[in-house]
Amino acid sequence: MTGINKLLRNESKIMLWVLIGPIAIGLTLVFLLSLFENSIDECLDAGGSFNYESCECDFKKSHTAPIQHHCK
Structure with missing residues (x-):
């Protein structure tokens, strides 16, 4: 058993x-x-525009989001 x-x-x-x-x-x-997506969301929530080429938040210029990006 x-x-x-x-x-x-x-x-x-x-x-x-x-x-x-x-x-x-x-x-x-x-x-x-x-x-990984947190930095982009934080930038947009603060009123900025995320620059996907330099992977930085920009409060002066508006940037368009590409289909694919390398930012983390």
Whole structure:
């Protein structure tokens, strides 16, 4: 009987990690990605325009957002 219980216990741990693992990874990625976009959002919230060429906030000139940018 103890062999079967140990097997079921191990399987339940594996199933738990299969469920919790992707959720934990997803939440971590969402948190990390929100940190990268934070500087652009802070600039726009403060009333500035984000210069995507120099990756800096500009309060004097308005800049258009490109389709893709390299700023983090």
